[in-house]
Amino acid sequence: MEAPRIAVTGLGLITGAGDDVEQGWASVTAGISGIRANDLFDTAELQTDRAGLVTAAQPPGVDRCYWLAGTAVREALRHSGLDLDAADRDRGAVVVGSSLGAMPTLEGLHADLVHRGVLDAPAAAACQLPCVADHIAAAFDLRGPRVVLSNACAASAVALGYAAELLWREDADFVVCGGVDPLATLSAYGFSALGALDPRPCSPMSASTGLTLGEGAGFLILESVRHAERRGARVLAELDGYGLSGDGHHQTAPDPSGRGALAAMAEALRTAGFGPGDVDYLNLHGTGTPANDAAEPRALRMLFGERVPPASSTKSLTGHTLGAAGAVEAVASVLAVDRGKLPPTVNTRGVPQPHGLDIVPGRGRPATPGVVLSNSFAFGGNNASVVLGRPGRQGAGPRQADAVHEVVVTGVAGLAGAAGTTEELAAALATGQPCFTGTQELPGGGRAPFGRADAERAARGVNPSRARRMDPLSLLAAAAVADLHARHGKPTRAEAEATGIVFATGYGPISSVLEFHEGVLRHGIHGANPTLFANTVVNAAAGHVAMLHRFRGYTATLAGGTSSLQALQLASRVIARGAADRILVVAADEFPAQAVATQAALPGYAATPHVVPGGGTGLVLSEGAAAVLLERADTARARGARVLARVRGHGAAGEPAGLGRLRPDGHAWSRALRAALAEAGLAPGDVDTVVSAAGGHRVVDLAQARALRRAGLDGRPVLTPKAQLGETHGSAGALGLVAALTRPAPPGKLLLSGCAWGGSYAAAVLDTDLP
Template sequence: MEKRCVITGLGLICAAGNDVDTCWQNICAGKTGIDEVKSVSTEGCVSHVGAEVHCENLPAPEYDRSVRLCLHAAHEAVRDGRLTDSAVREAGVILGSCVGGAASIDHYYTGLLQGRTEEQDVLKMSASAIAANTAFALGANGETANIVNACAAGTMSVSYACDLIRLGRGEIFLAGGTDAFSSLAYAGFNALHALSAGPCSPLNHSNGISLGEGAGVLVVEEYEHAIRRGAKIYCEVAGWGVSSDAFHITAPQPQGEGQMAALHRAMVNAGTEAGDIGYINAHGTGTAKNDAAEFLSLHTLFEGAAPSVSSTKSMTGHCLGAAGAIEAVLSVKALTENTVLPTMGYAPADLAPLAEKAGNLDCVVNVARERELENVMSNSFAFGGTNASIIFSKKPHPAEQTGKRRICVTGIGELLSEADGTASVQRELTPEDFGARDVKLGFYRKLDRFSQMQVLSGVDALRDAGFTIDADNASRVGSTIGTADGPMAEITSFQKTVCEKGPAAGSAFSFPHTVYNAAGGYLSIFTGLKGFCATIANGTQAGLQSVICACDELRSGAVDAVLAAGTDENSENITEVYSHLPLPGHVVGEGCVTMLLEDAAAAQARGARIYAEILGYAGTHQAARYGSEPAQEQVDRTLAGALQDAGLTAVDRLFTAQEMKARTGDARAASAALALAEACRAVSSGECRTAAALATGWTGSVSCVIVGRKEA
């Protein structure tokens, strides 16, 4: 049956208000939440303003602020959606974030400077903890993921929830994004000279962003499921698109090519044309390069049409990983209320320059107004070159049947540490490693260690597959990267400097590397891939979850090939952090394992060597506080689900991430991906006909992928 995705509940908290109705009323009235910053030091910074949340009753003080903001919005979405306890237990949780538990990282390193160790902060630092702790607090047991593609993460989380629904992997999800105000982000954007001295002026003066915080959560539900329970339906999620610029780690492609690719895919997916879109909630950050590229993209795609356009960041500030989710909530409200929202901050003298920039676009200035709407679009663009667009509609939009594509593994690349009896091991990287892969010294020097491993491993996987990315196929090649801790070495190093020397000491070179999807961005830039891209932070098992995500995108028809990876690094900071966890005899390792997954028919047509075919897969989640291992019953259930998906009753061999760690040290997501690489090699060598790779994590999630040879 064709699946339809609908929105049945909304929850929101940001500087404009602590609930949906208050935010909506204030934004319609043009009231900004941007004010003097109180929660972090801005000493020595070019700006002293931001968009902070003022709420005295955030829930769950035991969690990082990002989780507390998210729970506040999620509780409202649950109430608004009239979800019963059983419906919540059924729900999955897909959340976006840019900086993860940055408030806890700040608290931890501030404590060290003052001579105390805040060990309770260690399990709050990683973005992997956000969805896990949110799901645990809610009692939600459906599939869970943290999408960490920086400022596009909130939009991508909603669209990924829709992917899972259309593929039959769940019927109800709490999807959105959250990020808390932090000294890390403020110092970073200050170092990039990207902050506006006063309240931001997007699509207008474009002299910088105003940093914000908040959370937006939407109940995304399969239509028939919503009808059966008598749910109130706001609208349909008609279409979505994700692309990669393959251009620059922080700046957009000036001609807006990647942006237009994402918008175009969303419109094709939704079956809409330019003239059907009545309102666009623009990314509209307020920086000159972003606003210029977005204007060009909209002019090009909407030539001859006249959609209303605005940036609500002029009132909410830029809420990073939460931005797309907050703007999705506002876009749904705009659609259902037939109201187009304003961009604030225009003086009479600004109107003539705006008319010249806007052309046929109906830029809504200072005052909200009524307009009959059938379809609205919300756009998000991010560091790393990630672009995401989503369309909400009053009309039904069933998904087209794409069939179950056969997927195979054609290339493997890996760089891994080797356990040697010590408590911490690394994989040595030499100039020769980069030279052998044609990575020029100038590019190599731009990369942090996390990105270095990902680029080298990705190149090896492409070479092993004999696969060339070129102008003809670049937009159909994607990447999915799973990680437990992301670039934690860069994050903690940056934060330590800020804690020791103040926010003005943040490094402009280092800050872009603190976003979790930087490695994916550099992989895209180096290889030229421009298709779907996602980075998933969800504990050790994320190395297999990234493969499952890649298979989902291949099955949906969004791409024809995907580089799927598990990547985690080691450093002095990471080893020190792990030393505070109750893990006797634990060896911290690192590495990256990347596999090229292809449409099997295309791989056969080009004469590729095929390691193995993906026969089936499954991912499960059981609500659990971050830091606890899943029960054996859940592990068994996950394997059984993968076997059912593969049409098998058993496999010849089982490879686990835990086994891999004995060889490499705990390389976390890379250990999980290595289990699958070994399973593929075992099938390819004829050692066995079928094999399973299985990984657990501290997030309540378990993933399993089964590979083998199809019977002729």
């Protein structure tokens, strides 16, 4: 069965080039750059004061990230003609790519803590990275699956891929998909510390003397062509395919061979059913840095030979909008298809293109592109390519197929708090002993129970020269992967290079972000540590793990409280449709003192290290990590791997609860549970074990109890791993799977349940009753 074709029916855009789609497109095609003086913050110590600055007036009382995102989403919905009041809001998904999220607000809160010792815990909880999707869902009352992707500068291109997976499997009727990032001192000082900024407006693929930061948001309304036709919508273009890969080479520099970029482009075209000869225009990653501007043309030559299509960099007009770049450039690519004009590259400074590419210099060029390939590459060696085409244009090759392969679990490992290995974790679960045996001193006095992981122990299996460059989150992730290999065997080099990694985390590298920013607050540019900055991107841990083990396959990073369950879903979808043989899902969460203090200051934190799920004791925060190896069943059998479980189904849902909130009625949560059961083809009574998300917090535990009852699962046997492991947020779902699969008695048909503050829910069904 062929999967649905995906229509783009609405666009929203706000960048330095213009406040909306029409202004932005007019400026871009006329070659008028939006790079200007940055007056948002002091730039005296930086390499440049130039930036792609949005000039529209920001309303008071809202974070710049949320304002930019809301502006672009509102325009995209209006442009699409989608009537949300008539649509099924339960099937409207929100998929966002972002590297920084609400960083401007977070920076201000952190400055108050560093300089005045004041911690505004509720405000800090409302501006974490996953909150941008919660803000959009609440603002527009969208109740479908919700996720934030954070692969640094490739984030929103990866988001487009995630949205495609949802629509190909008909998990949603429509997806509000895009990317957003504001200008922030964190990124400005970080790129200055790396020496990566151009003192003048950037000159991609010409002088190539550095990048220029930008800000903005780009959003697209995606839906199946059938859904668009039923409501009489005009289809602007189709999202035909995407490809992701990892370099496994360096944290900040691309692989100079261009092999990773080539793999992403080739996979995007293969998925779309097109060949290199079908491509009419390339929207380049084109940052203006010497390394990127040499590696990307090399990859193009390997794919296209001597006949590379016209290829321009719109970053020369908008600046580099970081996590928003993939979506901003996808909007430009759709407009190129719909309006019949290629965007130009400006600021060439009279320098001849050194690689012989046609970069469409100066002004837009009339053309009729039928197939466009848009590239986004990122820190951590992440490569993403997206294919957008003229409506109805069909490739000669095979188009994206529906699920054709069974997916199985062939390895699990985990650690949490004081349990530094899977065996220790399993022992804690068997004996009922908590892993959160430590405490954390709180500002103003007092201590809170806390499960601190031993970072030094986690680093023991890592080459010391590499370990010194890794942050706590990366070390925890690496420890889980090393334990998985010890338990289930290491892959051969060929297997490793074909292995993908999907990384999940609740809040990302908090330690690195806070430490880097504190250095800037106290010492300015002299306190901006470039090694720390490289680890502030959420996908840094995945990059470190990939380099340690030479993983070069499919790569994505998800952030949020349900991220590990959604990572399992994404990896399963990709393997099932034949785009990968093996993907390692890795989840990790670390919490420095400031994070523990924030959580402990919010309602529902336990006063003692005694957690009773459903008992109103309060939760205890704990650091943790897990690794889960997913494979095609036939591939696993061929190599003689022991199968631990079969993947049967997934479900996700959301509610417009608002930032940091959760509705206790269980309605949305039950929809996620029922969706997973339906995909698995199971009735509630078929479930042998429910792995609960209950962890002592009264609101969460009540909401889940009601959700289980609404889904017909009330009374089924329940496993409550958070009673011993603590609340690990994003990694909780994967750790729940580890807990279930390491019990002496097989759990049978297993349902994993997860939730995130802000109103996002996910579930997965696996089966250990193997044929």
